[in-house]
Amino acid sequence: MAVVATEAGAPIPERVVRHRFGREDAVRWALVAGFALVLYFFIVLPMGKIMWRSLLDNDGRWIGLANYARYFGTPAIAASITNSLFVALLSMALTVGLAFLYAYALTRTQMPGKGVFRVVAMLPIFAPSLVQAFAFVYVFGNNGIFTRATGWNVGIYGAKGIVLAEVFYCFPHALLILIAALSATDARLYDAARTLGASNLKTFLTVTLPGVKFGLVSACFVVFTTVITDFGAPKVIGGKFSVMATEIYNQVSGQQNFTMGATVSVVLLIPAVLAFVVDRIVQRRQYALVTAASRPLVPAPSRLADGAALGYCAAIAAVIAGIYLVILIASLVHRWPYNMGLTLKHYAFDTVGGYTPLWNSVYVSLWTAVVGTVLTFGGAYVVEKCRTLASGPLYLLSILPVSIPGMVLGLAYIFTFNAPDSLLNRFYATLAILVVSNVIHYFTVGFLTATASLKQMDAEFENVSASLGVPFYRTFWRVTVPIALPTIVAISMYFFLNAMVTLSAVVFLVAPGTELAAVAVLLMDDAGDTAQAAAMSVLIIGIGLAVRLLYWIAMKGVTRRTQAWTQVGALPASGGQP
Amino acid sequence: MMESAATRPAAVALEGIAKRFGVFIALRGVSLSVEPGEFVCFLGPSGCGKTTLLRIIAGLERQNAGAVMMAGRDVSSLPPSERNYGIVFQSYALFPNLTVARNVGYGLETRKVGRAAIDARVDELLTLVGLRHHRDKYPAQLSGGEQQRIALCRALAPSPALLLLDEPLSALDARVRQSLRHEIRALQRRLGITTIMVTHDQEEALAMADRIVVMNHGVVEQVGPPVEVYTRPRSPFVARFVGQMNFLAATAGARPGTARLGGAEISYLPAQADGAEAAPGEALTLAIRPEEIVVGPAAQTAPNRLVTRIRSVQFLGSFTRLVLTVPGDGDTVLECDVAANAFAELGVKEGDELPLALRSDALRVFRVGR
Numbered sequence: 016m017a018v019v020a021t022e023a024g025a026p027i028p029e030r031v032v033r034h035r036f037g038r039e040d041a042v043r044w045a046l047v048a049g050f051a052l053v054l055y056f057f058i059v060l061p062m063g064k065i066m067w068r069s070l071l072d073n074d075g076r077w078i079g080l081a082n083y084a085r086y087f088g089t090p091a092i093a094a095s096i097t098n099s100l101f102v103a104l105l106s107m108a109l110t111v112g113l114a115f116l117y118a119y120a121l122t123r124t125q126m127p128g129k130g131v132f133r134v135v136a137m138l139p140i141f142a143p144s145l146v147q148a149f150a151f152v153y154v155f156g157n158n159g160i161f162t163r164a165t166g167w168n169v170g171i172y173g174a175k176g177i178v179l180a181e182v183f184y185c186f187p188h189a190l191l192i193l194i195a196a197l198s199a200t201d202a203r204l205y206d207a208a209r210t211l212g213a214s215n216l217k218t219f220l221t222v223t224l225p226g227v228k229f230g231l232v233s234a235c236f237v238v239f240t241t242v243i244t245d246f247g248a249p250k251v252i253g254g255k256f257s258v259m260a261t262e263i264y265n266q267v268s269g270q271q272n273f274t275m276g277a278t279v280s281v282v283l284l285i286p287a288v289l290a291f292v293v294d295r296i297v298q299r300r301q302y303a304l305v306t307a308a309s310r311p312l313v314p315a316p317s318r319l320a321d322g323a324a325l326g327y328c329a330a331i332a333a334v335i336a337g338i339y340l341v342i343l344i345a346s347l348v349h350r351w352p353y354n355m356g357l358t359l360k361h362y363a364f365d366t367v368g369g370y371t372p373l374w375n376s377v378y379v380s381l382w383t384a385v386v387g388t389v390l391t392f393g394g395a396y397v398v399e400k401c402r403t404l405a406s407g408p409l410y411l412l413s414i415l416p417v418s419i420p421g422m423v424l425g426l427a428y429i430f431t432f433n434a435p436d437s438l439l440n441r442f443y444a445t446l447a448i449l450v451v452s453n454v455i456h457y458f459t460v461g462f463l464t465a466t467a468s469l470k471q472m473d474a475e476f477e478n479v480s481a482s483l484g485v486p487f488y489r490t491f492w493r494v495t496v497p498i499a500l501p502t503i504v505a506i507s508m509y510f511f512l513n514a515m516v517t518l519s520a521v522v523f524l525v526a527p528g529t530e531l532a533a534v535a536v537l538l539m540d541d542a543g544d545t546a547q548a549a550a551m552s553v554l555i556i557g558i559g560l561a562v563r564l565l566y567w568i569a570m571k572g573v574t575r576r577t578q579a580w581t582q583v584g585a586l587p588a589s590g591g592q593p
Numbered sequence: 594m595m596e597s598a599a600t601r602p603a604a605v606a607l608e609g610i611a612k613r614f615g616v617f618i619a620l621r622g623v624s625l626s627v628e629p630g631e632f633v634c635f636l637g638p639s640g641c642g643k644t645t646l647l648r649i650i651a652g653l654e655r656q657n658a659g660a661v662m663m664a665g666r667d668v669s670s671l672p673p674s675e676r677n678y679g680i681v682f683q684s685y686a687l688f689p690n691l692t693v694a695r696n697v698g699y700g701l702e703t704r705k706v707g708r709a710a711i712d713a714r715v716d717e718l719l720t721l722v723g724l725r726h727h728r729d730k731y732p733a734q735l736s737g738g739e740q741q742r743i744a745l746c747r748a749l750a751p752s753p754a755l756l757l758l759d760e761p762l763s764a765l766d767a768r769v770r771q772s773l774r775h776e777i778r779a780l781q782r783r784l785g786i787t788t789i790m791v792t793h794d795q796e797e798a799l800a801m802a803d804r805i806v807v808m809n810h811g812v813v814e815q816v817g818p819p820v821e822v823y824t825r826p827r828s829p830f831v832a833r834f835v836g837q838m839n840f841l842a843a844t845a846g847a848r849p850g851t852a853r854l855g856g857a858e859i860s861y862l863p864a865q866a867d868g869a870e871a872a873p874g875e876a877l878t879l880a881i882r883p884e885e886i887v888v889g890p891a892a893q894t895a896p897n898r899l900v901t902r903i904r905s906v907q908f909l910g911s912f913t914r915l916v917l918t919v920p921g922d923g924d925t926v927l928e929c930d931v932a933a934n935a936f937a938e939l940g941v942k943e944g945d946e947l948p949l950a951l952r953s954d955a956l957r958v959f960r961v962g963r
Contacts, residue, residue, distance in 0.1 A: 020621075021611050021658070022621040022622050022812055025622065027611045027612075028658060029613075029657070032655050032656050032657070032670065034652065034670055034672045035671060037672050037674075037675075475682045475684060475686035476688065478651075478653050478673070478680070479747075480699075481652075481653070482651065482673055482678060482680045482700075482748070482757075483679070483699055483747070484675075484700060484704070485674075485700060486674070493691070498689060498690050
């Protein structure tokens with residue numbers, strides 16, 4: 016043990032000389048405490064409740080692990096675990112494989128039409144997970160157009176259908192990650208490989224693959240987690256094939272067996288959290304591939320490669336576009352596939368009370384965007400800039416929600432907020448709880464995006480302000496927020512779009528008067544009104560696309576007005592000084 | 594300026610500042626004082642604690658022990674915003690979304706100062722550094738040196754009592770750095786503002802400071818005016834870090850003020866030795882700067898003569914550096930700087946013998962192990 020002492024031999028104490036506690040410190044601590052309280056009430060407390068509940072019976076008596084024993088002991092229910100893993104792993108392999116080729120074609124070839132392929136591939140982001148499943152049912156189902164035309168029933172209900180629907184649902188998420196990974200490369204590495212006489216295959220294996228391995232792991236993580244926690248597609252197309260997410264839904268909504276729902280939820284947490292931990296460990300070893308000296312890779316034109324890429328992307332894009340075309344047509348005809356005459360009658364939504372769910376959805380999504388952006392950006396600022404002992408735990412709690420399945424979060428909120436003799440109960444069955452549930456469900460991505468943009472800013476901004484006697488919150492408002500505005504708008508966009516399409520986080524929390532569009536889609540499908548379900552899906556997608564377009568236009572304006580300072584070189588730097 | 598310096602308290606006084614990060618000790622009890630209007634440089638290699646010390650003065654880092662006094666007042670428990678200083682960071686940390694004028698006026702906007710007064714102060718400062726015509730530009734539209742001066746204006750705008758500069762020139766290229774040295778120094782003189790600058794560049798410290806604080810491993814090695822630090826380094830570390838220095842292993846001679854170097858007896862001025870006289874036979878280190886070695890005709894008759902052999906000759910423009918070996922002691926290498934024209938007069942080349950003399954008034958003597 017080194018001697019910790021001054022030159023004169025006096026020991027140096029471990030604690031530091033404290034500064035006087037001032038007004039700014041009070042504000043800082045209030046922010047930290049406020050953020051901690053939010054995370055406590057909406058993450059820690061609910062997750063604690065659901066775990067506790069899985070150890071009780073339906074009358075609230077302690078029964079230890081008996082629920083788990085019953086779960087694993089009932090073959091019909093236990094099968095949902097292996098089913099879930101099977102579907103998730105298969106979808107993961109297929110999606111990442113297909114998306115990798117698509118991303119490779121977009122970034123490493125000279126094929127034409129890249130812009131169109133990019134836009135089409137992003138379509139699934141605007142749709143609830145049920146929509147892909149609807150389309151496959153419309154085509155390959157018992158009354159599907161393909162089945163009727165050929166007389167061949169491919170047996171789409173079950174694992175086959177779930178995997179197909181999930182692959183196209185997750186495709187854009189994996190694609191975005193892989194495009195980013197494949198774009199971050201250095202042409203000099205490829206030049207070096209060529210001068211050393213490496214074959215194309217060898218270059219691919221030794222340069223390309225190692226360069227994108229972190230992206231591949233990330234994509235696998237995202238797809239695996241999305242599929243294993245998704246409930247929309249299995250509900251619509253799963254038939255008798257039971258997965259954990261539908262099992263939770265059946266236990267809670269079907270049998271009112273909340274404790275078994277809690278038990279399956281806790282079990283479902285395990286693979287999700289495990290995937291999350293693996294991803295964090297792998298990503299920690301990531302290093303920068305692109306430096307200031309890097310040269311971007313410009314793919315060389317090649318007839319064969321470009322042609323193959325074009326064919327492949329056209330095929331994938333055709334399937335994706337086909338899915339949405341089928342949904343659009345099905346919503347506009349009398350009775351798919353028997354009477355294909357055009358009508359708008361399915362847009363009346365008589366079974367779910369008209370357009371209320373849709374407007375509720377827009378309202379909730381807008382609030383989710385506002386609250387989510389304030390909370391993630393504010394939270395990231397608190398964790399990054401108000402360094403305290405709480406920073407570490409707060410950071411961990413903030414990135415945890417990505418591994419909490421939406422249904423588990425929803426069920427946990429029931430246990431927490433549907434407590435008749437508690438103040439928290441006021442919150443139950445309101446639109447507010449839907450907003451909070453969405454915010455927490457999508458918290459991690461917003462938080463990490465905000466953190467990344469804060470880390471890019473000069474760490475001395477706050478110190479300069481302090482030396483000038485300007486309180487940190489003023490600098491936050493005058494400098495930090497304006498610089499981060501593009502990020503802030505992007506985060507709010509992310510929250511809005513996801514809140515429009517999510518089903519799992521809200522399905523247990525909607526109540527009479529607070530129905531949402533995605534839930535209405537589920538209910539109408541359940542009631543056999545598939546055409547109305549398709550019509551509602553079309554409107555959800557339409558609103559998403561419209562908002563995305565508005566965002567794009569607004570962003571151009573925002574960038575022009577508030578980011579004028581980034582236009583370096585717009586004015587010539589004055590040469591001749593007096 | 595009318596008060597006598599003796600009655601005024603030090604602008605900054607540090608009393609036993611100690612700082613640790615876990616078991617790593619950044620500062621081992623540093624005490625020093627900075628007089629009003631003085632320009633002081635903290636000089637040392639990276640990791641010596643100089644930046645930590647500056648940040649403790651600024652209140653951006655909290656010391657584990659010791660006190661920071663400003664103008665006689667203990668500010669140890671005050672947050673940065675109440676310490677009344679301006680600071681310029683290595684990165685400048687200019688706010689990229691605000692114009693030059695708004696950056697400079699940033700610290701005035703929260704005070705109860707009118708818009709017109711702010712504008713006047715901003716213009717005054719920008720005029721002072723010759724950048725008034727840039728007032729409506731954004732930082733990214735300016736060169737590094739211009740950004741640096743804007744950061745300086747911003748720090749000075751609220752008229753602080755103290756200016757702190759954290760490696761302010763190290764991000765600039767050599768030519769700009771040279772001219773800014775003079776500009777900052779002139780501005781500091783003109784405003785009479787007490788200034789502390791952190792740097793690892795000894796040339797910068799020598800050129801700018803009234804006094805240099807040389808630091809190493811969290812300890813102050815020497816404090817003094819540049820000339821004193823250069824000519825009378827108090828430790829081998831200071832000798833090596835500030836300027837070029839040759840070190841020669843020797844033993845103390847029988848008579849005071851002498852040392853044995855190989856077969857030769859070398860005499861030195863006792864005032865150049867650090868502390869008490871060494872006992873005969875005790876190991877010593879002799880140190881001499883390359884430009885203080887006498888060669889050519891003057892060396893023939895001077896005391897402390899040595900005959901060396903030229904190992905290599907490096908042409909460095911205005912002077913030539915000779916790398917010499919001392920015969921009989923193959924490990925000892927001496928570097929000797931000779932003005933270009935003087936070297937031509939010597940008429941020697943690599944491999945030749947070269948007699949030289951170690952000026953006794955230029956020799957520094959350190960006792961080994963002290």
